[in-house]
Amino acid sequence: MSPYLDMTHSQPNENLFDLPPLALTAEGLALDFKRYYASTLGRDRDCRSTYYPYRALSLVMRDRLMERWKRTRQAQEEADCKRTHYLSLEFLMGRALCNAMFNLGVTESAASGLHQLGLHLEELAASEPDAGLGNGGLGRLAACFLDSCATLQLPVKGYGLRYEYGMFRQTLDNGFQVEGPDHWLRDGNPWELERPEYTQRIQFGGRVDFHQDDTGRLMAHWVDTRDVLAVPFDTPVPGYQNDTINTLRLWKAAATDEFNLGEFNAGSYPESVAAKNEAEHITMVLYPNDASENGKELRLRQQYLLASASLKDVLREWCRQHGRDFSRFAEKNCFQLNDTHPAISVAELMRLLMDEHRLEWNQAWAITTATMAYTNHTLLPEALERWPVRMFQALLPRHLQIIYEINARFLSEVASRWPGDMARQGRMSLIEEGYEPQIRMAFLAIVGSFSVNGVAELHSRLLSEGLFRDFYELWPHKFNNKTNGVTPRRWLAMCNPGLRDLLNETIGPDWVRDLGQLARVTPLADDPAFRERFRAIKHANKEALAQLVARDCQVEFDPAALFDVQVKRIHEYKRQLLNLLHVIYLYNRIKHGDTADWTPRCVLIGGKAAPGYAMAKLIIKLINNVARVVNGDKATAGLLRLAFIPDYRVSVMEVIAPGTDLSEQISTAGKEASGTGNMKFMMNGAVTIGTLDGANIEIRDQAGADNFFLFGLTAEAVEARRHRYDPQAIIQAHRELAEVMSLLESGHFNQFEPGLFDPIIQAIRSPQDPWMTAADFPPYIQAQAAAAAAYRDPEHWTRMAILNTAHSGRFSSDRTIGEYNRDIWMLPAVKPQPR
Numbered sequence: 001m002s003p004y005l006d007m008t009h010s011q012p013n014e015n016l017f018d019l020p021p022l023a024l025t026a027e028g029l030a031l032d033f034k035r036y037y038a039s040t041l042g043r044d045r046d047c048r049s050t051y052y053p054y055r056a057l058s059l060v061m062r063d064r065l066m067e068r069w070k071r072t073r074q075a076q077e078e079a080d081c082k083r084t085h086y087l088s089l090e091f092l093m094g095r096a097l098c099n100a101m102f103n104l105g106v107t108e109s110a111a112s113g114l115h116q117l118g119l120h121l122e123e124l125a126a127s128e129p130d131a132g133l134g135n136g137g138l139g140r141l142a143a144c145f146l147d148s149c150a151t152l153q154l155p156v157k158g159y160g161l162r163y164e165y166g167m168f169r170q171t172l173d174n175g176f177q178v179e180g181p182d183h184w185l186r187d188g189n190p191w192e193l194e195r196p197e198y199t200q201r202i203q204f205g206g207r208v209d210f211h212q213d214d215t216g217r218l219m220a221h222w223v224d225t226r227d228v229l230a231v232p233f234d235t236p237v238p239g240y241q242n243d244t245i246n247t248l249r250l251w252k253a254a255a256t257d258e259f260n261l262g263e264f265n266a267g268s269y270p271e272s273v274a275a276k277n278e279a280e281h282i283t284m285v286l287y288p289n290d291a292s293e294n295g296k297e298l299r300l301r302q303q304y305l306l307a308s309a310s311l312k313d314v315l316r317e318w319c320r321q322h323g324r325d326f327s328r329f330a331e332k333n334c335f336q337l338n339d340t341h342p343a344i345s346v347a348e349l350m351r352l353l354m355d356e357h358r359l360e361w362n363q364a365w366a367i368t369t370a371t372m373a374y375t376n377h378t379l380l381p382e383a384l385e386r387w388p389v390r391m392f393q394a395l396l397p398r399h400l401q402i403i404y405e406i407n408a409r410f411l412s413e414v415a416s417r418w419p420g421d422m423a424r425q426g427r428m429s430l431i432e433e434g435y436e437p438q439i440r441m442a443f444l445a446i447v448g449s450f451s452v453n454g455v456a457e458l459h460s461r462l463l464s465e466g467l468f469r470d471f472y473e474l475w476p477h478k479f480n481n482k483t484n485g486v487t488p489r490r491w492l493a494m495c496n497p498g499l500r501d502l503l504n505e506t507i508g509p510d511w512v513r514d515l516g517q518l519a520r521v522t523p524l525a526d527d528p529a530f531r532e533r534f535r536a537i538k539h540a541n542k543e544a545l546a547q548l549v550a551r552d553c554q555v556e557f558d559p560a561a562l563f564d565v566q567v568k569r570i571h572e573y574k575r576q577l578l579n580l581l582h583v584i585y586l587y588n589r590i591k592h593g594d595t596a597d598w599t600p601r602c603v604l605i606g607g608k609a610a611p612g613y614a615m616a617k618l619i620i621k622l623i624n625n626v627a628r629v630v631n632g633d634k635a636t637a638g639l640l641r642l643a644f645i646p647d648y649r650v651s652v653m654e655v656i657a658p659g660t661d662l663s664e665q666i667s668t669a670g671k672e673a674s675g676t677g678n679m680k681f682m683m684n685g686a687v688t689i690g691t692l693d694g695a696n697i698e699i700r701d702q703a704g705a706d707n708f709f710l711f712g713l714t715a716e717a718v719e720a721r722r723h724r725y726d727p728q729a730i731i732q733a734h735r736e737l738a739e740v741m742s743l744l745e746s747g748h749f750n751q752f753e754p755g756l757f758d759p760i761i762q763a764i765r766s767p768q769d770p771w772m773t774a775a776d777f778p779p780y781i782q783a784q785a786a787a788a789a790a791y792r793d794p795e796h797w798t799r800m801a802i803l804n805t806a807h808s809g810r811f812s813s814d815r816t817i818g819e820y821n822r823d824i825w826m827l828p829a830v831k832p833q834p835r
């Protein structure tokens with residue numbers, strides 16, 4: 001028995017929780033800060049680190065969140081309304097301290113309270129490690145969504161995993177990426193609250209027996225399993241100045257007691273304690289691939305632990321409030337699946353309802369398909385998740401039976417809709433037959449859900465026309481679009497205080513909750529005085545970015561130059577290579593003295609490569625080699641700089657987005673599902689150079705074609721070109737590209753590393769190149785020239801920048817979540833009782 005579950009004889013009454021509200025004034029905050037610093041943390045004047053002041057201030061804010069958090073839980077319980085559970089293997093939360101202060105509305109008073117103690121808020125906030133529990137877009141989207149749900153006061157809880165190690169730390173060694181561990185919890189985490197009382201037991205392995213129960217019904221028993229505990233840790237998710245604090249619940253895997261003392265350990269105490277590792281390894285580390293790494297058993301264990309623990313948690317809460325009657329469960333619950341990563345939830349909910357709560361198949365299936373909703377985030381067919389049937393048999397044997405049964409019933413539905421169409425049945429089967437039969441998780445998610453959505457208009461259209469076409473023909477009503485968004489709190493108001501203050505002064509403060517109001521800035525794009533102020537803010541932000549680049553890349557950026565930025569995961573389809581070819585092209589022009597009407601430019605590239613993705617890692621090395629040559633050449637002084645920023649992450653983007661002029665969104669059309677970095681840049685007044693891909697299309701629609709540098713093939717043209725793609729001919733026909741290629745091929749960027757970049761050169765020259773880099777090079781160079789020319793007219797450029805900010809309202813995640821709620825969740829807003 002766990003000590004947490006032991007009952008005491010004395011029962012506390014409500015008086016125990018009756019506390020006066022905590023002060024929000026500078027003096028009140030400073031007093032509590034001093035207590036935490038000197039008493040709780042025991043620091044004295046000898047302590048010089050900024051870390052302990054950060055810890056003390058976190059504790060001050062944590063107390064203030066706690067009281068509101070409890071009232072939010074109470075209000076949501078009393079409302080007894082429908083809830084959504086956002087299931088995601090990733091939540092890329094970043095830093096929490098400034099977010100908490102901003103949402104509590106105490107940033108100013110905290111800063112002034114600290115100032116009186118001789119401390120600088122910004123400095124101590126920088127001591128907080130990022131919570132990097134995600135790879136990139138999908139993980140950060142989950143974090144932005146939680147922010148918007150809390151701000152809109154929707155009863156939504158995030159469920160994820162508490163990885164001991166988040167996204168790896170990236171350093172460079174001779175220009176090569178080196179991965180290091182991200183032990184973000186080493187010094188403790190003041191933002192989490194362990195909740196051992198809600199621990200769940202999770203089964204793995206074993207076998208399935210069938211027995212008749214007293215009513216004669218055949219019941220499945222999953223037995224002889226090796227069990228693992230899932231212990232929840234809750235993190236508060238504050239809404240924007242509204243007293244709502246929602247919850248992110250992250251599960252940590254822990255060994256059961258039998259595990260330590262189990263018979264299979266043959267009584268050897270040290271060995272049996274060491275065997276705890278097997279259980280605790282499950283949540284040890286985030287998988288660092290942002291396209292699937294298929295077939296790793298540990299990953300499947302992670303997925304199942306999340307699905308099972310979260311569903312059991314929801315069912316436990318349901319039974320506590322409503323008893324064993326599930327007739328209204330579907331009215332009151334929705335599970336949003338963040339890609340297929342938690343899609344095993346479909347089978348797990350069926351199992352729990354049938355085997356543990358004794359519902360019939362049809363009842364359980366009705367509940368499952370009325371509560372599950374699936375969001376797809378990728379069009380790359382190779383990134384679709386598949387699991388070997390063999391692995392399911394060993395790890396989740398009961399789930400395999402359930403999936404087979406779902407498939408049988410589903411395929412008979414297909415057969416009655418399209419009689420005799422065996423090809424279609426084969427295409428749509430949840431099982432891909434072959435040497436090693438596999439379960440197609442996306443199909444399981446579609447069949448088990450009432451809603452399937454893409455993340456931008458183009459992406460959603462391509463899903464129904466391509467990847468999921470058969471399913472769209474069967475169930476058109478399930479398919480919908482929810483164009484992504486980002487939270488304007490973190491990505492504008494917090495990270496860009498200069499622009500925030502200007503906007504507040506110009507249109508009042510309501511835009512922070514209602515980003516559409518930014519449109520009221522539109523007429524001011526024609527006001528020279530406003531433009532001057534906007535430009536001054538951008539300049540100051542560029543100085544801050546230049547400082548970061550100087551510190552982390554040892555490269556000097558001149559804030560007067562055009563700041564041209566591409567930060568995102570390194571992937572061939574995102575085409576960092578195309579960007580680099582343009583840099584080489586500019587360098588080549590400088591070397592030829594072709595610099596009339598030159599626009600000085602500083603190019604910044606950042607992002608992590610999956611550790612097993614050799615080509616992506618080689619691209620990082622090439623960027624660094626080109627940077628060394630370009631920056632080291634006297635001829636480029638004042639004209640061109642290139643830097644690669646190591647360890648790109650949320651907190652770094654908070655400096656980069658406000659200081660960027662030109663946002664690079666140059667993926668091969670039809671490959672980037674949406675993009676969200678593109679939206680952060682737009683809000684902060686960057687102009688986009690981009691292809692007609694993902695949300696770029698909608699960004700251009702909003703900003704206006706005049707305020708966007710468009711180039712490249714459309715998604716349709718890319719597909720039409722594939723079978724007659726001839727990069728050699730393009731290179732020959734285009735002198736600038738030919739020169740860039742021969743510079744690359746001459747070994748100019750790898751003097752002492754012969755042949756190093758041959759794979760890259762071959763990829764560009766290959767008629768099989770899926771990303772068609774050569775095809776888009778000529779129009780890209782043209783668009784870049786247009787951007788450079790535009791930048792030379794500061795009034796014109798600033799006007800474009802302002803219009804981008806002014807028209808970015810659509811890309812608030814508040815709008816996105818409003819649409820999820822209107823079309824999928826249908827939750828009421830719940831306001832906590834004022835105190």
Ligand code: 26Q
Pocket residue numbers: 135136137138139141287289290291292293294299377378385455484672673674675676694
């Ligand atoms: C799968 C299996 C095993 C290991 C890892 C994975 C895995 C992990 C993360 C697969 C994919 C991801 C992440 C995908 C992702 O971030 N996609 C991006 O989602 C954004 C939010 O919708 C979009 O804006 C981007 O276009 C999309 O690339």
